[in-house]
Amino acid sequence: MRALDADDFRGSKLGLLLLAIVLAGWAWWMIAADVPQYEVSENALLNVDLDSGTPRAIADFPARVARRIQPGQPAVLQPSGSRQSVGAEVSSVTPEGPFVRVTFKLDANDPPAVTTRATATILVDRISPATIALRALGRNNP
Numbered sequence: 001m002r003a004l005d006a007d008d009f010r011g012s013k014l015g016l017l018l019l020a021i022v023l024a025g026w027a028w029w030m031i032a033a034d035v036p037q038y039e040v041s042e043n044a045l046l047n048v049d050l051d052s053g054t055p056r057a058i059a060d061f062p063a064r065v066a067r068r069i070q071p072g073q074p075a076v077l078q079p080s081g082s083r084q085s086v087g088a089e090v091s092s093v094t095p096e097g098p099f100v101r102v103t104f105k106l107d108a109n110d111p112p113a114v115t116t117r118a119t120a121t122i123l124v125d126r127i128s129p130a131t132i133a134l135r136a137l138g139r140n141n142p
Helices: 001-004 010-032 064-069 129-142
Strands: 035-050 055-062 074-079 086-096 099-106 116-127
Touching: 001 074, 010 129, 035 074, 055 064, 055 086, 055 116, 064 086, 064 099, 064 116, 074 099, 086 116, 099 116
Parallel strands: none
Antiparallel strands: 035 055, 035 116, 055 099, 074 086, 074 116, 086 099
């Protein structure tokens, strides 16, 4: 009994406090962090519009993502075989059967001289990890 009376549980209290701080930080991150959500298409073409002389790009995305892509969203295009990327903005979204054709306005000062294949990545949303987890739980339940 003397041993229990003499022990003030200082180590246990510090460990519990440290655990509470870590759990509070993790909970804050789950709710407050913004995780970017992207849609990617490997079927993009970079070219120069012959009518206006402005650089543009066109990409086809699956029709299921049409509601997530809106004009004005930022995008990045990476030409095949190149490490450089070109900033862009979605200028129009047009349904084309099983695909959605997305036209981009490029930010590049030096347009590509020839038509080039590219990968298009569009930032469609920023959501918290908690939202991602809740969406994943909802998909598994009928």
